[in-house]
Amino acid sequence: MRGTRGRDVRAGGIRARGVRTxxxxxxxxxxxxxxxxRATQVPTDFGPAPSMVPCxxxxxxxAPQATPSGIPVEVFLLCSGALVRVDRTVRAAExxxxxxxxxxxxxxxxDALAGNPSDVEDEAGYDTAVPTGLTVTGPRPGDPEDAxxxxxxxxxxxxxxxxxxxxxxxxxxxxxxxxSVVLGSTSTEPLRRYDCTPDVQSNxxxxxxxxxxIAAP
Numbered sequence: 616m617r618g619t620r621g622r623d624v625r626a627g628g629i630r631a632r633g634v635r636t637x638x639x640x641x642x643x644x645x646x647x648x649x650x651x652x653r654a655t656q657v658p659t660d661f662g663p664a665p666s667m668v669p670c671x672x673x674x675x676x677x678a679p680q681a682t683p684s685g686i687p688v689e690v691f692l693l694c695s696g697a698l699v700r701v702d703r704t705v706r707a708a709e710x711x712x713x714x715x716x717x718x719x720x721x722x723x724x725x726d727a728l729a730g731n732p733s734d735v736e737d738e739a740g741y742d743t744a745v746p747t748g749l750t751v752t753g754p755r756p757g758d759p760e761d762a763x764x765x766x767x768x769x770x771x772x773x774x775x776x777x778x779x780x781x782x783x784x785x786x787x788x789x790x791x792x793x794x795s796v797v798l799g800s801t802s803t804e805p806l807r808r809y810d811c812t813p814d815v816q817s818n819x820x821x822x823x824x825x826x827x828x829i830a831a832p
Contacts, residue, residue, distance in 0.1 A: 669740040670694040672701070688720075690727050691782045691816070692741045693775055698782055698816045701736065703727040714760060718753040721763050721789035725749050728779055744775035757832045758799075758806060761791035768800035769807065778819030782811035797829065805829060 685704035692701050705723025708716040728745040731737075746767070754762040763784070769777055784796040791797070799806040807826040814822045 670697075670699055672735065672739055686720075688724060688727070688787060689783075690724060691779045692728075692732060692736070692743050693779065693819070694739070694741045696818065696820065698778060698819050699741065701732075701741065714753045717761060717763065717789050718751060720787060721751045721784060724783050724787060724789060725751060725780070728783060743779065744773045745779055746772075746776065752801070759791075759797050759829065762797040762799060762806055763789065764799045764801055766801060768802065768804060769798045769809070771800075774823060775819050777809075778811075778815050778822075778824055781809040781824040782816060785809070785811040805831065 686707045688703050688705050689700045690703050691698040693699070703724075705720060705727060708719035711719070725745065728743055729747045729749060730743075732741040732743065748766075750766040752764045754760055755764070765772075765780075769780075772780070781796055781798070784790050784798075785794050789796070795808050795810045797806050797808050806829040808829055809824045809826045811824060812822070815824050
């Protein structure tokens with residue numbers, strides 16, 4: 616209620632100032648007309664005050680949520696219909712095998728993607744389509760060593776969510792060294808190798824990450 620009354624008061628103040636401006640303008644026009652000078656119209660409504668520029672975060676706005684022994688990472692959120700990088704931290708996996716380390720990092724990235732944007736990010740228009748509760752497991756016997764299995768099949772995810780995951784994984788320690796990511800589901804469906812392209816980053820709703828099927832051994 617306090618916020619509503621505040622908006623009403625401000626709106627009333629704007630309307631009052633607008634009336635006074637119109638009255639003053641009308642009086643001035645009358646004086647000018649009496650002197651034989653033609654008055655010109657002066658706009659008085661300049662619109663609302665500018666707010667935060669969409670998808671723009673200053674250095675002071677960026678405050679990644681730290682985790683114990685966390686490592687800095689970048690994840691892709693949605694903003695103005697495109698994928699935009701933001702900073703996060705995820706739990707580090709120390710003293711474990713490479714395959715297990717990939718899974719730990721991948722799960723941390725999924726959790727970061729599914730989390731709510733910060734207040735500042737939300738105000739700037741950032742959002743996410745990745746569902747909460749999504750989990751990942753590592754390669755099965757016969758899989759490539761960098762394979763990751765999602766609890767929801769990649770082709771069953773929303774297009775925006777799949778683009779977020781592919782582009783986030785592809786540039787992280789969860790993927791292989793070639794900038795692509797091998798994804799599958801918990802079913803026996805074939806694995807696919809996905810790439811994050813500039814077209815996907817600029818228009819994730821229209822451009823599905825290109826992929827190729829990985830033949831079973």
